[in-house]
Amino acid sequence: DGGITQSPKYLFRKEGQNVTLSCEQNLNHDAMYWYRQDPGQGLRLIYYSQIVNDFQKGDIAEGYSVSREKKESFPLTVTSAQKNPTAFYLCASSDLALTNYGYTFGSGTRLTVV
Amino acid sequence: SQKIEQNSEALNIQEGKTATLTCNYTNYSPAYLQWYRQDPGRGPVFLLLIRENEKEKRKERLKVTFDTTLKQSLFHITASQPADSATYLCALEDVRRYSTLTFGKGTMLLVSP
Numbered sequence: 001d002g003g004i005t006q007s008p009k010y011l012f013r014k015e016g017q018n019v020t021l022s023c024e025q026n027l028n029h030d031a032m033y034w035y036r037q038d039p040g041q042g043l044r045l046i047y048y049s050q051i052v053n054d055f056q057k058g059d060i061a062e063g064y065s066v067s068r069e070k071k072e073s074f075p076l077t078v079t080s081a082q083k084n085p086t087a088f089y090l091c092a093s094s095d096l097a098l099t100n101y102g103y104t105f106g107s108g109t110r111l112t113v114v
Numbered sequence: 115s116q117k118i119e120q121n122s123e124a125l126n127i128q129e130g131k132t133a134t135l136t137c138n139y140t141n142y143s144p145a146y147l148q149w150y151r152q153d154p155g156r157g158p159v160f161l162l163l164i165r166e167n168e169k170e171k172r173k174e175r176l177k178v179t180f181d182t183t184l185k186q187s188l189f190h191i192t193a194s195q196p197a198d199s200a201t202y203l204c205a206l207e208d209v210r211r212y213s214t215l216t217f218g219k220g221t222m223l224l225v226s227p
């Protein structure tokens with residue numbers, strides 16, 4: 001089955017610690033995205049990538065970093081510079097043409113600062 | 115920047131009725147608009163995409179309309195079922211960033227038996 005896998009499902013981070021969230025897709029999609037969702041808020045775009053070895057900042061990129069070394073993978077690192085990292089993180093992928101299929105989302109990673 | 119408004123109050127309806135959710139946006143009209151369903155603790159699931167030159171689109175019990183003059187999309191679920199209870203998100207293409215989407219906050223739908 002084709003899909004997008006995020007891991008871990010739950011992640012706890014100590015103050016001052018960097019953590020990396022994994023996102024892998026086997027849909028052969030060119031574009032991948034990271035969104036953050038907070039209670040009562042819409043999804044906010046952190047980073048996106050349309051092609052391997054290239055990515056762009058979204059609306060809330062500060063305190064985050066990404067890489068796109070392989071088409072299938074788009075890991076997100078939450079650095080210690082992110083002051084309020086507790087949130088639900090969603091990874092998505094899509095065809096660039098976005099025919100009639102929209103985005104495919106993973107099941108999310110819930111990050112909590114302890 | 116684009117601002118998307120969805121009713122923040124939950125919509126409560128009885129099973130069998132038609133649910134209608136609203137998505138309003140400001141500024142430019144996007145080339146397309148999408149609707150997603152999100153269950154608690156899960157990622158959104160794509161439902162329908164409607165383009166600016168399409169007035170209406172249907173998929174089984176779902177219908178979406180897109181009025182670029184009113185800057186509004188309506189999302190209808192006919193013959194609603196308790197299993198339709200979820201949060202529904204509206205998303206618009208962001209012309210500043212090719213193929214990225216800007217999402218509304220969503221409207222929760224509760225269908226009672």
